[in-house]
Amino acid sequence: MQLMEGEREEILACVKEVLGENSKTNENLIPILQQVQAKLGYLPALAMEKIAEGLDAPAADVYGIATFYNQFRLNPPGKHEVRVCLGTACYMAGGNITLESFERRMEIKEGETTPDRHYSLDRVACVGCCSLAPVVVVDEEVEGKATPTRVDGIMLALEEDRENTGKQESEEGEKSGQN
């Protein structure tokens, strides 16, 4: 994932701060990862590398821990976060097919974020409304009976916003170009 302007500095500062607040032992690796993710929203590769340096541990080990636990995300949250429920009820109702439809439409895999950071796609386990299975949570909204046809509808609304954002950005770009 390409870092955005200023993100590199933000990451370095964040890791430095968190490492300063914790004693640098392997036992603290998970709390350190949690604190960094709480601040940055995800665990960028650069952060994991710097944490490894700080703990004097192989970066491959930090990566191993970060990929072991579901709570850690290696990609930034998108502007729109789509979470597909794969709890038992939703799975039985075809949640995996719903997930696949999103993967196809967004051209990313579960756990990933589109390069423009408009979408991120994740799986969750039971969000507590099994009677609506298969369930999808779009940002904070719960969408029930999210079959592939419904996925098309959800995507349509989200894509519209993406186009508008794109337009706004290029207009802003033009404006600042004029100044």
Added chain:
Amino acid sequence: MSEEITITIDDRQIKTRRGEKLLWAALENDIYIPHLCAIKEEKRPNASCRLCFVEIEGVSRPVTACSREVEEGMAVKTRTPRVDRLVKTGFELLLSDHNLNCRECPANRNCALQVIAKKRRLKLKHNRFKPIEREYELDQSPAEFAFDRSRCVLCGQCIWADRVEAEVGAIGFTNRGIDRVVTTFNNLPLADSICTECKLCVEACPVGALYYKEGQKA
């Protein structure tokens, strides 16, 4: 630590040292116990391959020989119906996501799975468990060797070689469950990682996962 003690394995008395793990005491006395993940120097074994089961008199369940320390007077059996069943199941599970195609494998005739199959009369075939096929990218980036994860049994021997022998720290276990693989930081091709291509991991791999490219074997 080097105090000598006597134990019995399969009705044979053998001498070994206090603190030694059962697996190594047996192997040093030419008593075979299947194993993939055991590392002699490792003080706290992973005991992850689940192939080295034995039964000990007075212990209610079979135990993994690689993680069990010998004790004076211990009486051990390497073959019992319970042990055989556990080993068979463990072996079949390992094969269920293994790219089983020995004829085209670089490790053919030099493979730990083939040895276990032969010694324990187990079949190198998919049967009870439906084989899981996954797509792995073949990593051919190093100059002299390659890494085919479809043949990896996750024994961890390469990681030990990388950490303890080479002292590099280029590779490690990544992901969880069925997605578990050995890879570099950020899942980069080996040549783009901090790997020094010392090839100690290739030497350590007991199967055809890390292998020398054609004509590269010293």
